[in-house]
Amino acid sequence: MPAVKDLNERSREIFRRVVETYLETGEPVGSRFLSQNLPITLSAATVRNVMSDLEALGLLAAPHTSAGRLPTDAGLRLFVDGLLEVGDLTTEERRTIESQVARSSKANSVEEVLKDASQLLSGLSRCAGLVLAPKADQPLKHIEFVAVDSGRALVVLVSEDESVENRMIDVPRGLTPSALVEATNFLNARLRGRTMLAARQIIQEEIDSRKAELSTLTQRVVEAGLAVWSGDQKNQSDKAADDLLQRSLIVSGQSRLLEDVSAMEDLEQIRLLFQELENKADLVQLLGLAEEAEGVRLFIGSENQHFALSGSSVIVSPFMDESRRVVGVLGVIGPTRLNYARIIPMVDYTAKVVGRLLR
Secondary structure (H helix, E strand, O other), X not given: OOOHHHOOHHHHHHHHHHHHHHHHHOOOEOHHHHHHHOOOOOOHHHHHHHHHHHHHOOOEEOOOOOOOEEEOHHHHHHHHHHOOOOOOOXXXXXXXXHHHHHHHHXXXXXXXXXXXXXXXXXXXXXXXXXXXXXXXXXXXXXXXXEEEEOOEEEEEEEEOOOOXXXXXXXXOOOOOHXXXXXXXXXXXXXXXXXXXXXXXXXXXXXXXXXXXXXXXXXXXXXXXXXXXXXXXXXXXXXXXXXXXXXXXXXXXXXXXXXXXXXXXXXXXXXXXXXXXXXXXXXXXXXXXXXXXXXXXXXXXXXXXXXHOOOXXXXXXXXXXXXXXXXXXXXXXXXXXXXXXXXXXXHHHHHHHHHHHHHO
C-alpha cells in the first residue's frame, strides 16, 4: 500500500476530502461535490480521474457504478496514520471524565469502577464501551477432590461469592478415598477466607518445611491441585490463552450503535457486529493484543479478523498500575465511520485517569 508521501498534493487533498466527508455523512462522495468544495480549482473530470487513480491504489472504492467513492479499510488506515489531525479534549470533557471516574472509585469496587468507565466511554463516543481487566481474586470458601477413575480426580473450588470452578488433575494410581479426604481437609483448613495466591504460599511453605503431616500420596494430590490451579502444568501458549480467557470482560452501551443507523445496509452491519460481540473469546483475544503496545491502538475493519464480517473499528488503550505494568484495556467498538479525531484522545485520557485512580 502507498504511504502519504507517495501521493502528490492534489491526490492527497482529494483523498483527505473524500475520507472526511464520508466520516461526517456516511455517504459516497462524488467528483462534482469535490470540485465545488476543494480549496483548489479543479474540474469534475479532473477530480474523477484522480479518484480513479486512488481507487487503483486500493484507497477508495465505488459501492455502485454510478456512485461516488468511499474509503476502503486500507484508505482509512492511511488517513488515520498519516493525515488525521487528532483533536484535544476540551476542559469540560476532561473534567467530566475525571469527576465521573473519581466519584465511582470512592463508592464502588474496582469492577464497578471499570464498568462505569465503560459506560462513560459509550456515552461520550456513542459507541459500545469495552473494558478487559483481571478478574478479582476472590477469597475461597471450600475445595473438594472427587475421584473420577483410577488415575484422575476432579477438583471443585468454591469462592466466597459462591462462584464454582472445576479442574481435572492426574493422581497416583491406586489412591485411596481416604487420601482424597485427607487432602480435602488439609486444604480447607488453610484456604477458607484466603485467596488462592495467599493460601498457596502458606501451604507450600508448610510442605517444604515438613510441618504438614501428610502421607506421600496425599502430599502429591495437594501439590497437583495447587499446580493445576496456578497453571504450572501448562505450556506457555496454553497459559497465555487461559490467562486471557480468565479475564473479566465488560461491554456497555451496545444499543447506542443503533442511534445513527439510517439505511438497511447500516442496520445489517450493526446486526453482524452484535452477533460478533456475542463471541466473547474473540473479543478478549483482540483486546489482549492491545496490551502489547503502549498508548492507543486501532483495529480498522478487515485488519481485525475477529470482526471482519461487520467491518467494525476498535479503539483501545491499556491502563497501568503503579509499577507501569499493564493491568487492563479499555476503549470502544463501532462502525468504521467513527469520529477518530475525537475518540482517540478520549480513550487515551480515560485510560490514564482510570490507571491513576486504581493505583
